Amino acid sequence: MKSRSMTIRFAPFLLAGISAALFGLATPASKLLLHGINPFLLAGLLYLGASAGLLPAVLAKRELPRAMALRGANRARLLGAVALGGIAAPILLLFGLQYAPASSVSLWLNLELVATALLGALFFRDHLGRRGWAGVLIALASGVMLTLDGGSTGAVAALLIALACLCWGLDNHFTALIDGISAVQSTFWKGLISGTVNTAVGLLLSRQPAPARYALYAVLLGSLSYGVSIVLYIMSAQRLGAIRSQIVFSSAPFFGVVFSVLLLAERMTLLQTASFFLLAGAILLMASERHEHRHEHQETTHRHYHGHDDLHHGHRHDVPAGYHEHTHAHERGEHSHPHWPDLHHRHGHE
Numbered sequence: 001m002k003s004r005s006m007t008i009r010f011a012p013f014l015l016a017g018i019s020a021a022l023f024g025l026a027t028p029a030s031k032l033l034l035h036g037i038n039p040f041l042l043a044g045l046l047y048l049g050a051s052a053g054l055l056p057a058v059l060a061k062r063e064l065p066r067a068m069a070l071r072g073a074n075r076a077r078l079l080g081a082v083a084l085g086g087i088a089a090p091i092l093l094l095f096g097l098q099y100a101p102a103s104s105v106s107l108w109l110n111l112e113l114v115a116t117a118l119l120g121a122l123f124f125r126d127h128l129g130r131r132g133w134a135g136v137l138i139a140l141a142s143g144v145m146l147t148l149d150g151g152s153t154g155a156v157a158a159l160l161i162a163l164a165c166l167c168w169g170l171d172n173h174f175t176a177l178i179d180g181i182s183a184v185q186s187t188f189w190k191g192l193i194s195g196t197v198n199t200a201v202g203l204l205l206s207r208q209p210a211p212a213r214y215a216l217y218a219v220l221l222g223s224l225s226y227g228v229s230i231v232l233y234i235m236s237a238q239r240l241g242a243i244r245s246q247i248v249f250s251s252a253p254f255f256g257v258v259f260s261v262l263l264l265a266e267r268m269t270l271l272q273t274a275s276f277f278l279l280a281g282a283i284l285l286m287a288s289e290r291h292e293h294r295h296e297h298q299e300t301t302h303r304h305y306h307g308h309d310d311l312h313h314g315h316r317h318d319v320p321a322g323y324h325e326h327t328h329a330h331e332r333g334e335h336s337h338p339h340w341p342d343l344h345h346r347h348g349h350e
Helices: 002-033 039-061 064-069 072-099 102-108 111-123 130-150 155-177 183-205 212-240 242-249 252-264 270-288
Strands: 292-297 300-306 324-330 333-338
Touching: 002 039, 002 072, 002 102, 002 212, 002 242, 002 252, 039 072, 039 183, 039 212, 072 102, 072 155, 072 183, 102 155, 102 252, 111 130, 111 155, 111 242, 130 242, 130 270, 155 212, 183 212, 212 242, 242 270, 252 270
Parallel strands: none
Antiparallel strands: 292 333, 300 324
């Protein structure tokens, strides 16, 4: 029983780790693809690939129109995620990638963690305790080590990557709070809309058609690094909150360096290896943090990825055991237990 409890507790961290590895692959692979595709077109194809890869799952559940029914804050969150995380951020990243090596750009992506943490603390009621902030600072130190080791990427590249990370930081919080549609649905619509916009712009700017094989590789890469990866991240963020998921996801730059070594023959140093262990320590700090106080839940009906292993999901239905998604209701209640800033715990506290 204890083993099952540990597995359930750390499963969201594992999902975020796999998401990080898939996203880390995108940077060095995109560096190769930029030799044949302009940044706008590549960004569009990557996100169309994400959407195409998820289409069978969306059609199988017959939920395609569900996003159209979103109203109010959930619709605004989805549109914000599309505009910032789907359109602006990948364009900024790919332009930055033109000015710097893939390993250096991968290292700069640690700024996404800093942006997510600061935005969460300032605007999204995403609480962090002492261990949480220690994890953020250690992860930041890991990123600084990697950045120093990689050398200067140039002021232009640094600015572009920093702006991309700011956009993704906002995107992280928006997607963690969307509860009207499933993780697969939000990723599908984000990919379809942003991919169509950027692809159209890229085609208008193209002086000649992109090689068919480059386009195919971009779509396949997008289905993994921007499709499956984003779904796994959202599933993790809905359980952990955006900051904690982002702590784990901040290992993506390390994976980017590893894949840069494998795909581009770029050099991996001892300092880069040491920084990875710092990052692992930050993740362990976040996983061990306990935040508990008496808090109140209002009556609500929403939809998200969940299990029945906590105090909030005691409803009955005929589904297999384990984690699943469906619309369900919560009664008003007040209690105290250890919790993270997930969809049920975005409250103020002392």
